[in-house]
Amino acid sequence: MRWTIAPAPDREKVTELAHALNVSSVIASLLVQRGIDSFEKAKQFFRPSLEDLHDxxxxxxxxxxxxxxxxxxxxxxxxxxxxxxxxxxxxxxxxxxxxxxxxxxxxxxxxxxxxxxxxxxxxxxxxxxxxxxxxxxxxxxxxxxxxxxxxxxxxxxxxxxxxxxxxxxxxxxxxxxxxxxxxxxxxxxxxxxxxxxxxxxxxxxxxxxxxxxxxxxxxxxxxxxxxxxxxxxxxxxxxxxxxxxxxxxxxxxxxxxxxxxxxxxxxxxxxxxxxxxxxxxxxxxxxxxxxxxxxxxxxxxxxxxxxxxxxxEIEVYNSERKATDHSITEEALLQIDKNSEKDRFTTVVYDEHWHKGVIGIVASRLIETYYRPTLVFTKSGEKLAASARSVKGFDVYNALENCTDHIEQFGGHKYAAGLTLKEEKYEAFKAKFEEVVATTIDKQLLIPEVSIDMPLDIEEITPKMYRILRQFAPFGPGNMAPVFMTNDVIDTGYGKPVGADEKHLKCTIAKNGKQFGAIGFGLGKHHEIIKNRQRFKVAYTLDENEWNGNVSLQLKLKDIK
Missing domain, CATH: 3.90.1640.30 (inorganic pyrophosphatase (n-terminal core))
Known part of the structure; x- marks a missing residue:
């Protein structure tokens, strides 16, 4: 994964806001990065009001x-x-x-x-x-x-x-x-x-x-x-x-x-x-x-x-959905492998028997393996229907607009869209979509990104800081949970892969005499990096861990280098 660190916000604005709100410079920096640079904006952010809804x-x-x-x-x-x-x-x-x-x-x-x-x-x-x-x-x-x-x-x-x-x-x-x-x-x-x-x-x-x-x-x-x-x-x-x-x-x-x-x-x-x-x-x-x-x-x-x-009843449908999208994802991955399409800029797959209800989920699953703009097609009546999903930073809707000669109809957003086309147009569309993406995408976007808000010293992590961070919620696009980076940490020696297939990583991260438990979902393979008290750096969000009635702060790892 590539790590990108957000530009440091204006120091003067940070100092003024920290003073006005009586918060740490870490909290003030995170707010200024989000465009919240005054007491009034902070009040609206932390205390959303129905009176602020537009007419x-x-x-x-x-x-x-x-x-x-x-x-x-x-x-x-x-x-x-x-x-x-x-x-x-x-x-x-x-x-x-x-x-x-x-x-x-x-x-x-x-x-x-x-x-x-x-x-x-x-x-x-x-x-x-x-x-x-x-x-x-x-x-x-x-x-x-x-x-x-x-x-x-x-x-x-x-x-x-x-x-x-x-x-x-x-x-x-x-x-x-x-x-x-x-x-x-x-x-x-x-x-x-x-x-x-x-x-x-x-x-x-x-x-x-x-x-x-x-x-x-x-x-x-x-x-x-x-x-x-x-x-x-x-x-x-x-x-x-x-x-x-x-x-x-x-x-x-x-x-x-x-x-x-x-x-x-x-x-x-x-x-x-x-x-x-x-x-x-x-x-x-x-x-x-x-x-x-x-x-x-x-x-x-x-x-x-x-x-x-x-x-x-809906629980039954949901169980069916899980089983169906799992099997179709497996078939789609085999199809990519069989057709030697690993070096393309796009993933476009088709099977007339795939369940139309889950092709959007399958497209998202394929991006987890092959990180690139993806379309999954199936047969729908006389035509083919597809769900499109994209990678962060690439507008798949615009890409489809450049392929309209081959499409019957389409609609959607920057990162998710749907379309239909005639079966005889499939191969021509596939070639055109690959050409459009290959000539317009920034190649950096094909490497998954960890967006880091700011470097953080481990000593700055306190229960008070976490209590304020929780008030940044609800989190989502435009206001993601803050991601921090800390360099030169070590594992205390008990780190190990955990879970089915040892897929995840559990460890205790220490620096300058302070330590926190950490969990990294999908990071089990990184155990080699942290062994034998080797120094490494982590990108993470802050979370709470509850165990036997005890609640403690933990680092939720996004990546390790």
């Missing part, structure tokens, strides 16, 4: 969206809440439909089938609305590129409100309202909301119009926090406020569906990381293995016993 009516078309929904409620129209089948989509549908059900009894929900309909707004969904006398569809986490589908709905007399956060194409659909902060003509101050976040801004606007306070919609923030974590959007600005209060809801008043999924988890306080690795995979599993509506039913269920039944 939802700053978003382009919000007035139009609110007016159309109010008209539908007033006139007793049927409303269909439509969303994608992943975590962001299903939480969005649960949020919007459960809110609207408090003011109307004419709300239906719709999640497209991953296999028969594919991603986003579908003709089948519009036909369903038409057949069921539905005049208004609210599409969440999708729709920004559905030009033809929205035109089809207009022909049928069905209005659309789009709540999306993906990048628009050259044309905006002819919907009644298109809420997307990434629209070039939208002046909304924060651009990084997830789909559920855009949905939340809409229910916030509706509640404002009804004269209600922000507290009436805060119970929905558990869904927003889950989507923020799962969709890997930056946890900065407004997202930080939404995630902070959403985690409070999860930890103090979780909805029945969350309680049911967490019934086997013995943890007092959940972090955003726990949400990402515990709740999100289970919510996703429904859409991957069965149907996304199962997740919506679970998230909306009010009775705990019924929620437990839904959760146990």
């Amino acid at each position: 939802p009516f700053l978003m382009k078309d919000m007035e139009l969206a609110v007016h159309r929904i109010e008209k539908a409620i007033e006139e007793g129209e049927n409303i269909l809440v439509y969303g994608d089948y992943d975590v962001d989509g299903t939480t969005s549908v649960a949020l919007m439909s459960s809110y609207l059900e408090t003011v109307s009894d004419r709300i239906a929900t719709y999640i497209p089938d991953r296999y028969s309909e594919g991603y986003g707004v579908s003709y089948q969904g519009i036909d369903y609305a038409s057949d069921n006398d539905i005049n208004l569809i609210i599409a969440l986490d999708c729709g920004i590129k559905a030009i033809d589908k929205i035109a089809y709905a207009n022909e049928k007399g069905i209005d659309f409100i789009i709540c999306d956060h993906h990048r628009p194409g050259h044309e905006i659909p002819e919907a009644v309202a298109v809420l997307d902060p990434k629209r070039e003509d939208c002046n909304y101050p924060y651009k990084e909301l997830c789909g559920c976040g855009v949905g939340f801004k809409l229910i916030q606007a509706l509640s404002v119009r009804r004269g209600a306070s922000i507290e009436t919609v805060t119970p929905y923030l558990d869904l927003v926090a889950t989507a923020i974590g799962a969709d890997i959007v930056p946890i900065t600005g407004e997202n930080r406020i939404l995630a902070f209060y959403g985690l409070q809801v999860i930890n103090t008043a979780p909805r029945a569906g969350f309680r049911a999924m967490l019934s086997q988890v013995k943890k007092e306080t959940l972090t955003i990381t726990d949400v990402v690795f515990t709740l999100a995979p289970r919510i996703n599993a429904a859409g991957r293995m069965k149907h996304g509506l199962y997740a919506v039913y679970l998230l909306k269920e009010k009775e705990y016993d019924t929620a437990l039944q839904f959760a146990s």
Whole structure:
């Protein structure tokens, strides 16, 4: 791995901030690196406030969206809440439909089938609305590129409100309202909301119009926090406020569906990381293995016993998902090996029998072995469908834009995208994608990176420092857990590989008479470096270790050199 150390922040700003906040220069440096260089900014960072949420009516078309929904409620129209089948989509549908059900009894929900309909707004969904006398569809986490589908709905007399956060194409659909902060003509101050976040801004606007306070919609923030974590959007600005209060809801008043999924988890306080690795995979599993509506039913269920039944079904889907993605990953690695494709700049693999629901996970797994932009294809009807994942620093969405001659349709983000193409175009696309990446990627990006915030003397690590660091949470893109580096440490002599296949490393790191326990997941092979009291350097985050009721600080190793 390559280690990159962030530039040292302005010393004068650090000194001023440390004095203003009465904190150490280490804490002040970390804050200044994050753009927090004044008392007021620090107050907003450490004490997120719902009052700092932006006025939802700053978003382009919000007035139009609110007016159309109010008209539908007033006139007793049927409303269909439509969303994608992943975590962001299903939480969005649960949020919007459960809110609207408090003011109307004419709300239906719709999640497209991953296999028969594919991603986003579908003709089948519009036909369903038409057949069921539905005049208004609210599409969440999708729709920004559905030009033809929205035109089809207009022909049928069905209005659309789009709540999306993906990048628009050259044309905006002819919907009644298109809420997307990434629209070039939208002046909304924060651009990084997830789909559920855009949905939340809409229910916030509706509640404002009804004269209600922000507290009436805060119970929905558990869904927003889950989507923020799962969709890997930056946890900065407004997202930080939404995630902070959403985690409070999860930890103090979780909805029945969350309680049911967490019934086997013995943890007092959940972090955003726990949400990402515990709740999100289970919510996703429904859409991957069965149907996304199962997740919506679970998230909306009010009775705990019924929620437990839904959760146990979803647990089965999640187990199936794990087994399936494991076997497909093995097959994909064999295919790469067999075709001697280890020297390429990209990984592109295809098998018509691979399960479409897990190819995105498989793409992420392949990056763990071959660190480069990756696409995993499978057969989907008459066409091929793929999930794309990228390495840090490389925009795979832009790369796909340069391959549009071979693609039927695509959409997504900088680091994750989806696409479809005709089978006969596969080889040409594969060659073009390799050419685009090979000629545009900085070769350094093909080596996994450890981003280090700052060097740290081991003596500076104290319980007080860790208590303040914990208040930097929730962590995520744009506000990652601080990574430190310490040189010239030794192991006290008891370091050893641990776990299955001795994959991990456990040791005690010492310098200048001070020592800390350390754990390095996946670093078992580095035991040779630390043997015989050899000096080495470590990159790590700080963590707590609980053992037999005793809690102590430990270093969570990211790499050793």
